[in-house]
Amino acid sequence: DLTAVLATEGGDTFLALYPVGEKEKFSLENERSATEVLERVRPGPWTVAEVRKSERRRKPPAPFKTSTLQQAGSSKLSLPTWKTMKIAQSLYEAGHITYMRTDSTNLSNDAMGDIGRLVEAQFGKNYHQPRSFTAKSKGAQEAHEAVRPSSVALTPSDLAGQLKGDDLRLYEMIWQRTVASQMAEAVYDATSVDIISNGVTFRATGQVLKFDGYMRVYLERGDDDPEEVEGLLPELSEGQVLNLEELTPEQHFTQPPPRYTEATLVREMERLGIGRPSTYAPTVQVLINRQYIRAESRRLFVTPRGEVVTELLETHFPEVVDVEFTARMEEELDEIAEGDKRMAPMVSNFFGSFSAHVEEQKDKMSRPERPTDEICPDCGRPVVKKFGKHGLWFLSCSGWPECKWSKQLDEAGNVLPDPEGTGEECPNCGSELVAKTGRFGPFVGCSNYPGCKYIKKEPPKETGEICPDCGEPLVERRGRFGPFVGCSNYPKCRYIKKDPKKKTSKKKSSKKKTSAKKTTGKKTAAKKKAAKKTKPRKTTPSTAAPEDPSPAPTS
Structure with missing residues (x-):
């Protein structure tokens, strides 16, 4: 495409584009044809051939659902x-x-x-x-x-x-x-101007807002509305001569459809009749939580786990993952709600056929495995591509478990570099320790894994506080319930620092108000119950420690 920056005598500038219209959209087939047109129009003169104006109205969007x-x-x-x-x-x-x-x-x-x-x-x-x-x-x-x-x-x-x-x-x-939603329509003039230079027509378009109407309160671009009002064009008249400020060629490529955002995915679910208002957000959240998709700059990307699960479901359960399935199910539920169908037969029919299909397919489903052109460097057998339990592909020898050679792949399918040696010796087998990355983050382990499963434990970080029970330093630790602060002398000393409890004054006051409403005849019973409730309980000292909070080593 060619873009011309044109200016009036008064100095107002605007853009005009070539080619004009759908018929001429692909008239510039290559760089050579674009250069020919560019050299033809550059000398000018640039003259306004036609100015078209039409009044347009824009309705407000409906209230939210x-x-x-x-x-x-x-x-x-x-x-x-x-x-x-x-x-x-x-x-x-x-x-x-x-x-x-x-x-x-x-x-x-x-x-x-x-x-x-x-x-x-x-x-x-x-x-x-x-x-x-x-x-x-x-x-x-x-x-x-x-x-x-x-x-x-x-x-x-x-x-x-x-x-x-x-x-x-x-x-x-x-x-x-x-x-x-209860305000007047916005009114604007849509203006289209044709400018000719040596027989070649360029076009400039713009919109001028005449009455803001509902746009005085609410303006949105995207979900329900057409594009926002464009920029202003200067007042132009037929026969007016313009000055060329700049003329540039630009190459445009056909763009693929944009990836879904959460907003456009919900809109598509609604269009297809998948789900109900109460299930849109939970459905999207389940996909993210299960790592079938990930969000990046508000765009949704399918993960390798999501691709594998989709492939397996489409192969073994095509009827269930059909986009029309949920819509049909919703229609049947509507018919039940309206009294046109009975619930029990409908659920029984579906559950019976689905259960039988699950029994039929469960032995046919297995972890995906794909052949490659590579040969195992250890034993010479073919290398296959397998899908790991942590949601990523890896290369493995087809002779497993006799040959345990493998290579981890990243999300893009590229081989991860070999673990970097630390220069330290494994205390268990004497092999070199290497820096690795596992599902819980980076760690240092034995290079002879899985023959040796040694993992180096880093010394816990001190907090600067002293244990009130034994006087040893307190350190930061991580257990199965998350991070905590405990004594460095564990397991001899099992002290764990507890967070201060939240105040419950509001709850106490509410209980008093409730008890005050009781009738006089129930006061004695209420007092007895209160006495039982306030009976002192045995307290556990702060030094009582749970099970060993240190994490189990992972390879």
């Missing part, structure tokens, strides 16, 4: 879907918003009246335009209202003292979207 709330939380606030729902849950429990698991975009008449009065008071009557919305998603049940503020009169600034950080940002977004 669960899926669009999660999408906007991701694209506008950079929140993962689970966190958006967690914050929405806390806002709902505090009485600030309506129920947040809904596939409805409806607003009650009372809410629409409150919003209308607020819009007219704050922005004027010309900004108010009542409208109703209906859900367009597949299988929408619309059992609840849209996600909206419980009271639209409670503005984000009113809650600034109660809500902080992401809580306030999410409430503000919900408030803005709800108010915007």
Whole structure:
């Protein structure tokens, strides 16, 4: 493509592009043809051939439902879907918003009246335009209202003292979207200008906002709306001569579809009818927690574990992983809810056939293994590519377990470098100790593994504190329940430093209030129960130690 930077006599600049339109999209086949056009148009003159203007209107988006709330939380606030729902849950429990698991975009008449009065008071009557919305998603049940503020009169600034950080940002977004849904359309002029130089037409496009309407409150690019209003073009007229500031050729390549974000994945799940508002965020979180996908710069990437699991499921359970399966299941559940089907026969039929299929396939499924062109350097047998239990591929001799040669691969499938020697000798077998990386991080172990499974334990780091029981230094340790501080003289001294307990004054006061409500006839029994509750219990001294907290060595 060719991009021309043009300027008016007054100094206003704008961009014009060639080729123009879909028919001419591939007219510049190679660098040579682009150079020919460039040399042809460079001398000019550059003249405005035609100016076209048309008024366009842009409607506000509907109030939030669960899926669009999660999408906007991701694209506008950079929140993962689970966190958006967690914050929405806390806002709902505090009485600030309506129920947040809904596939409805409806607003009650009372809410629409409150919003209308607020819009007219704050922005004027010309900004108010009542409208109703209906859900367009597949299988929408619309059992609840849209996600909206419980009271639209409670503005984000009113809650600034109660809500902080992401809580306030999410409430503000919900408030803005709800108010915007009852405001007038935005109006703008779409302008298209054709400029000719030596018979070659370039085109400049732009949009000029005439009336902001709902955009005065809420503007979003992405999830539900078309692209935002473009930049301004200077006033141009037919026959006007322009100055060429710069002319540059640019090569464009066909781009693959962008990777999913959490927002676009939820949108696709909704489009396909997979799941319900309450299951969108948990489904995405399960995929991440099980390491089937990973998030990087908000984009979702499939991991080797995810690829292997998908391949096995598509091979052995194609009906279950079909994208239509969940949608069909949801439809049947809807029919049960409406009384058109009975639940027990439907569940029995599915469970019976699925259980039989699992029994049939379980002996056919095995850990994936793929052939390679490599030969084992130890025994000369072929090398195969196996999928490890920690979610990565590795190279192994096909003669295993007789030959134990193997090489670990990284996530991209490249061979990891050999472990670097430390110059130390293994105290068990005399082989050299090497620096390795395991599933719990870097460590130093014997190079003769698996023949020798020695792992060097680094001395624990001292905290600068003294053990109150034996006077030895306290050190940082890690056990099966996480990091802790304990005595360096373990196991002779089993002292473990405990974190201070949280105060429970609120709970005590609530118990007093509850007991005060009891009737006079029950006072004696209440006192006896209280006496039993306050009976002193045997306490365990702080020096009592649990099992050995030190981690088991891993290879």
